Amino acid sequence: MAWSQWLSGKLTFVGFKGQKPAIQEMGAPVNVTPIAVLGQSRSLMVEGRIGIRKYRFLIDTGASRSVIRPNVANSNNTTNVSLFSLNTASGELMPIKGLADLEFELGCQSFGHEFLIANITDDCILGLDFLQKFGFSINISGGTLLYGNVEIPLLDDSEEGNNRMMKILLTEDTNLPAQSESIIWGKLENGHEKSGTALIEGTEDNYDGVAVGKTLVMIGKDHQRVPVRIMNLGLSEKHLRRDSYIAKCHTIDLIKNCNINNVSFTPTESVNPQITRLLTETKANLSEEQYSKAKELIMKFADIFPSDESECGRTDMVQHRIDTGINRPIRQPPRRLPLAKQQEATDLIEQMRQQGIIEPSNGPWCSPIVLVKKRWIHAILCRLQST
Numbered sequence: 001m002a003w004s005q006w007l008s009g010k011l012t013f014v015g016f017k018g019q020k021p022a023i024q025e026m027g028a029p030v031n032v033t034p035i036a037v038l039g040q041s042r043s044l045m046v047e048g049r050i051g052i053r054k055y056r057f058l059i060d061t062g063a064s065r066s067v068i069r070p071n072v073a074n075s076n077n078t079t080n081v082s083l084f085s086l087n088t089a090s091g092e093l094m095p096i097k098g099l100a101d102l103e104f105e106l107g108c109q110s111f112g113h114e115f116l117i118a119n120i121t122d123d124c125i126l127g128l129d130f131l132q133k134f135g136f137s138i139n140i141s142g143g144t145l146l147y148g149n150v151e152i153p154l155l156d157d158s159e160e161g162n163n164r165m166m167k168i169l170l171t172e173d174t175n176l177p178a179q180s181e182s183i184i185w186g187k188l189e190n191g192h193e194k195s196g197t198a199l200i201e202g203t204e205d206n207y208d209g210v211a212v213g214k215t216l217v218m219i220g221k222d223h224q225r226v227p228v229r230i231m232n233l234g235l236s237e238k239h240l241r242r243d244s245y246i247a248k249c250h251t252i253d254l255i256k257n258c259n260i261n262n263v264s265f266t267p268t269e270s271v272n273p274q275i276t277r278l279l280t281e282t283k284a285n286l287s288e289e290q291y292s293k294a295k296e297l298i299m300k301f302a303d304i305f306p307s308d309e310s311e312c313g314r315t316d317m318v319q320h321r322i323d324t325g326i327n328r329p330i331r332q333p334p335r336r337l338p339l340a341k342q343q344e345a346t347d348l349i350e351q352m353r354q355q356g357i358i359e360p361s362n363g364p365w366c367s368p369i370v371l372v373k374k375r376w377i378h379a380i381l382c383r384l385q386s387t
Helices: 128-134 273-283 288-300 339-354
Strands: 002-007 010-016 031-034 044-050 053-059 084-087 093-095 098-106 109-117 124-126 137-139 144-147 150-153 165-170 174-176 180-188 196-201 210-212 215-219 225-232 238-240 245-251 369-373 379-383
Touching: 109 128, 174 180, 180 245, 196 225, 215 225, 215 245, 225 245, 273 288, 339 369
Parallel strands: 031 084, 053 124
Antiparallel strands: 002 010, 044 053, 044 098, 084 093, 098 109, 137 144, 144 150, 165 180, 165 245, 174 238, 180 225, 196 215, 196 245, 210 225, 369 379
């Protein structure tokens, strides 16, 4: 005999006398976990790696749990679970096939997390549980996923987003001077709607004798024009025409912000003795503010000061010629050096010869040398001037 139970005017239970409904025999209730279903709208994606293979991870703040597709999950780290279901945004139930503890990489960072295994459209969904566990935040305007000081660029799931290599064309006719570097303006061939950071580099088809330097630039709807560092290595001027393909550009996989600590320079015993001596002599004639600025400037360019005389050399970039006209050479008789200074003069001549400053010569304009004692260094060689 059929019977029913009513409560406050509403039908709450229907059964048969002496029988129980089959649903009451289930051992555990169904645990329904709501997640969002990927629709046709544009989504937030990041590129990651599981093992040696790359996958696209969907960032879904509406999903309370992270989910992975069965063919992506590693079967060695999975647990079979059959009493759970996913409640999708459309109200449908999606059965769970198991749990998976996975190690994966986003950018240069490694993470370990538990995923539900289900037949979803995407390779993997990173839900709110993962984002909260590791403290992730999303910069929508900047198009990045933030983890500490690391920025992981978000991918575009549209057709344009998959083509991450872009051509850069010259915005106007440009003349590059010989043996010089210039910064010129280029434009993305097909534009780029999404803001982000990209790397500019040269192409295999660069002009002969023209090199393009690697540069980080901002691209996007408000940055259709980008600066390009370019150098003409040739000996003649080069003309580049408008809309010429001069470089390529692609979005980068990782942006890591580094902290730079201020470095203070303080002269110590290990500092170049010439710099220490120069600072000491300079301090007496300057105010404290002037001395502080002078010391900062000198220490900034400390590498141009030789630590000893053996580092001094000469340059052959410029050749100097003295025009004597029709005047005949004036030959000066040699001067005898004091016996106490002869060895010092011999040592100086040999040192300068080894450094490539002087070479043996027997020209008509030769002149005897004299030793001149300077107050801040040892004796130096000077040419005797006629009087």
